[in-house]
Amino acid sequence: MTRAAGLRSDERDRIRYAWRLLSVVCLASLMTGINVSSLNIALPAIVDGLDAGPVAASWILLSFQLTHVTLMIFFGRLADVLGRRTMYLTGVAVFSAASLLAGAAPDVGLLIACRVAQATGAAMLIANSAALVTAAFPRRLLGQGLGFYMASFSLAQMLGPTVGGLVTTELGWRWTLLLNVPVGVVCLLWGLRVMERVPRSGEPLRLxxxxxxxxxxxxxxxxxxxxxxxxxxxxxxxxxxxxxxxxxxxxxxxxxxxxxxFPVVDVHLFREPVVGVGVLAGFLGTMSRFAVVLLMGLYFQAVQGDTPSEAGLKVLPLAVASIVSSPGAGTVLRWVRARTMAAAASSVSLAGLVLLLVVIDVDTPYPLLITAVVVIGLGSGAFIPANSTAMLQDVPPDRLGITNAVRLMAQSSGVVVSTAVTLTLISLPLPAALRGHVLDGSIARVEPAALDGLITGFRWAFGLMAVMAALCVLTSLVGRRTTRDVPGPATAVTDVEG
Structure with a gap:
């Protein structure tokens, strides 16, 4: 009886630590997520304020994303050798310092350089976040832990456009970057207090x-x-x-x-069908949904003439839908196969994208647009924890970091390719002389007659995203035949040790 009581006490302590660790991870996720989603809304103001050309304007976003993808695997491997705690807290410090410098950047070139530094810190964080959560939570609670972790990104999506739009309108775009600094300081201090020191693996560093x-x-x-x-x-x-x-x-x-x-991407991981399907589904899922906030923010400002704060408020329901469905999916994963949930969630996002493709026009009523956007958000919020759980729940502890980094690299590649492709597509039907006015939000004032061509570009972009969503559904359905995952109670016997 005493031994059983001791085991129960140890389990309670472990669960308590897991939730405290999750609070650190979610706070850092809020910081990086708000950074991304707020700049999606603030981009026209940044482009106008720094007089950036269309290529430089794209690279304000793409420089961050490319650096993030490039360093993701590197920091995932480095953390497995040197320790996730050290890597994570270093990432918080680097990201915060880079945000301070970016807020003071005098020209677009220096801003892009600061965005590269920001991305370096973000890669240290994101490459280790899900691995930290997966290692800390007992198997029976893993779906819930990952659900709340993913919900922090949904919350960032909710706060980012709204806060970023309001701050850009009232204080200027620089404060959308400077707001990261106090959040980063709090996160660093809390992480130093909460996160346990984990012994290093002792494995030699091979790059x-x-x-x-x-x-x-x-x-x-x-x-x-x-x-x-x-x-x-x-x-x-x-x-x-x-x-x-x-x-x-x-x-x-x-x-x-x-x-x-010691490859940057262990190709042999893809021999395991669960990993291969998860990576492909993650890439396709991200391609199909990530650019929605960016595109709708540009649509409301460039087509309908809204201010950044108005545009931020108008895209808010997407993030609300995601933050509702993400933890809900984490709970449902205790009874439903993860790959089944991923296929269902992708189908919901596909329905929303098709609706958006059909209804979008220069004067489309807001209720129609936002209905489509909410449906996309519901599917997006549910897909990420489902796909992540399907991939990570059976990975050996010593491979969590690299497997999670591969997963995130695929998703981040989807982000960067989706951003580049959609920004190109929306302006492609326009004359070259007018394309720069799309990203600074002034095209409706400069040449109102060009709006029909711009809408055609939006339809091309949403059409491509719908195709990606359909492929994601098919990939997840195929994955049901290869995955070993079963509902939560059947997998609750074995815990994941960090």
Whole structure:
């Protein structure tokens, strides 16, 4: 009886620590998530304030995303060797300091450099967040823990556009970056107090510099081509060079990763169908939904002439829907197979995207638009914890960091490609001279007659996103045949140790 009581006491202590750790992770997720979603709304004001051209305007977002993707696996591996606590808290400090510098940047070039530094800190955080949560929570509570963790991003989506829009309108766009600083300081102090020191693995640090360089060349080349092709033309030498870099780097990257002893991406992970399906579904799911806030924020400002604060409030229901469905999905995962939930959630997002594609126009009533956006948010909020749980619940503890980093790299690649493609598509039907006025939100004032062409571009973008959502549904359905996951009570026997 005493021994059983001791075990129950140890379990209670572990659960208590898991929830305290989750509070640190969620606070940091709020900080980084607000950074992303607030800049999606503030982008026209930033472009106008710094007099940035269309290519530079795109790279205010893309520089962060490319750096984030490139460093994700690196920091996931480094944390497995050096310790997740040290890596995580360092990331908080770097992100906070970079936000302070970005808020004071005098020109777009320095702002982009600060965004790269921000992304470095964010990669340290995000590469380890889900791994920390997964290691801390007992298996029977893992779905709930991941659900609340993902809900913090939904909350950031809710606060980011609204707070970012209001702050941009009332105080100026610089304060959308400076707001990260006090949040980061609180997160750092709380993390120092709460997070336990975990012994290092003792494994020697082995890096893959060739793999990292190939990721930058390949993905960077693709982004340069996508972001610049619509402005300078697809036959521009820089665009052609970007395409060639991507086409050459991709197969070389795969060959290198199969041969080096410590690859940046362990290709052998994909021999496990659960991981392969999860990575592909995560990429497709992110491609299909991430750019909705960005595009709708631009739509309300560029097409309907709203201020940043008005646009932020108008996209708010999407995040509300996500924050409702994300923890709800985490609870349902105790009884429903994770891959089944992922397929259902993707189907909901697909329905919302199809509706948005059908109804969007220059003068579409707001209730119609927001109905579609809410449906997308409901599906998005439920998909992420379902797909993450399906991938991570059976991963050995010593592989959590690298597997989670691969998952996040796929999702982050979806983010960066989706951003580049959709920003190009929405302006592609317009004359080259007018494309710069889309991102600064002034096209309705400069050339009202061009709005019909801009709506065509929005339809192209949402059409592509709907195709990605349909492929995500199919991938998740196929994954039901390969995954070993079962409802929560059947997997509650074995805990995941960190």
């Amino acid at each position: 893959d510099p060739a793999g990292n360089v190939l990721v930058v060349l390949g993905l960077g080349g693709l982004l340069v081509a996508l972001s610049q092709g619509g402005t300078t033309g697809w036959t521009d030498p820089v665009v052609i060079a970007g395409v060639v870099a991507f086409v050459v780097a991709l197969p070389v990257f795969l060959i290198v990763e199969l041969r080096v002893p």
